[in-house]
Amino acid sequence: MSNLDTPNSIEDQIDLMKKYLVFTKRIRMRKLLSYSGYFRISRYGKYLLSFTSILRTKPKQDLLFDVYEFDVELRKLFFSFTKRAEIQFKSHLSNAVSLKTTDPIFYLSDNYYTKSRGERDRQKRNKHINLYPKFKRSIVAAEKDLRKSINKYPEFKEYRRGGTRFSKKIPCWAAFSYFEFGVTTNMYAYLNGDLRKDVLKYGYSKTRYEKQTTKQMDTWLDAIRNLRNVCSHHNKLVGKTSSIVLLDSEDDASLLPSQTDLFSRIYALKKVLRTQDSDELKSELQKIIKKSKFDIYNFNILPRDWESLFERIKNL
Numbered sequence: 001m002s003n004l005d006t007p008n009s010i011e012d013q014i015d016l017m018k019k020y021l022v023f024t025k026r027i028r029m030r031k032l033l034s035y036s037g038y039f040r041i042s043r044y045g046k047y048l049l050s051f052t053s054i055l056r057t058k059p060k061q062d063l064l065f066d067v068y069e070f071d072v073e074l075r076k077l078f079f080s081f082t083k084r085a086e087i088q089f090k091s092h093l094s095n096a097v098s099l100k101t102t103d104p105i106f107y108l109s110d111n112y113y114t115k116s117r118g119e120r121d122r123q124k125r126n127k128h129i130n131l132y133p134k135f136k137r138s139i140v141a142a143e144k145d146l147r148k149s150i151n152k153y154p155e156f157k158e159y160r161r162g163g164t165r166f167s168k169k170i171p172c173w174a175a176f177s178y179f180e181f182g183v184t185t186n187m188y189a190y191l192n193g194d195l196r197k198d199v200l201k202y203g204y205s206k207t208r209y210e211k212q213t214t215k216q217m218d219t220w221l222d223a224i225r226n227l228r229n230v231c232s233h234h235n236k237l238v239g240k241t242s243s244i245v246l247l248d249s250e251d252d253a254s255l256l257p258s259q260t261d262l263f264s265r266i267y268a269l270k271k272v273l274r275t276q277d278s279d280e281l282k283s284e285l286q287k288i289i290k291k292s293k294f295d296i297y298n299f300n301i302l303p304r305d306w307e308s309l310f311e312r313i314k315n316l
Contacts, residue, residue: 013038020045023061032065043236044068047299054298066293071238073288078265079231081281085224085272086181092203093188094172100198104171107139113190118211128190135186142179146170153178181228185221204316213316216246220268227265237262238301250314257303266306270313282310 008016013033014026020042023029033041044067048059055063097112098104106112115132116125147159147170156174158165176184188196196214201207226242245264247256248271256264266285270278286307289296297304 008038010034017042017045020049020059021061021064022058023064025061028065029061032068036068040234040236041068044071044238047236047239051299063294067238067299070288070292070294070296071236073291075231075234075237077281077284077288078227078237078269081269081273081277082224082228082231084277085269086184086228088274088277089188089203089221089272090176090179090181090184091173092199093184094176096199096202097191097195098172099202100195104173105169107172107175107187108143108169110136112192112195114192115190117189118193132190135190138183139179139187142183143170143175146175146178181225185218185225188221189218200316206316212249216248217272219244219246220271223265223268224272227269238296238299248314248316252312255309255312257309261300263302263306263309266302266310267313270310271316275315278315282307 010030010033014029016038017023017029017033041064044064045059048055048063048067052058097106101112103109103112113132113136115129117128119125119128146153146156150157150160156170157163159168159170160166188199191199193211193214196217197209197211200209200213200217222243223245227237230237230240230242240262241258241260242265244259245256245268246259247253256267258264266281269281273281289302296302303309
């Protein structure tokens, strides 16, 4: 069976963009397509085309460039802050649980995990139980890779044959620095319930957290991880929807106009980040919006009242 997809020259790609935009400056479009590729740029064209009723005309070329440039700056900003959230939470996880259990390699032991993840729903329980072996293998493999990959991780030479720590596993505070964020978020999701609460007590302001908050934290971490992946792979962020974010029971329901839009990712970041970091996030985002060459609110990128909504989000 033949593949119906066929490659197109840059000139053909320019002509294809006319499905989405009105333009005459082929040179500028050629430069952008040569750099970013048709598929990536056409996503922006399709996105803008969906706002024709608001624009009252087919989108113009300049708007495409303005939105693309704004999106680039947006991704830079959010990648920086999702990175902070990742590093911070890994630190909370490793410190809180290792101190509580006095076990530096707790992450490799079945004793500290609940295979059902404490779910009451039968289908969800069975799903988590069935996925647990794969999750556990991924952790064992990740730790083993740190010890075996000599050229990639020379700093762990003492944990290899001939080293002073050859018979030992790598402690969590070292291993987590190299583990993928998805590995550590899954680890938190499978941790025993009391340990999940201990992580929050260690990293945040309250002396007591309920099971409900740990469930909400799972969705905040997933949202941050998904946002990080979009930014690190340079995919279109404006208009992007992602995993559901649960509202903190202490926050007003009006704070999340949508559970899957960009503001819901900002909500998750404020919950997970330190106060000074979340304040900086708001300030930097305000600067990017102020410099934008188009009205971002006409394209539902953020709610018009996002700043006041942000201030009303209670710190964890």
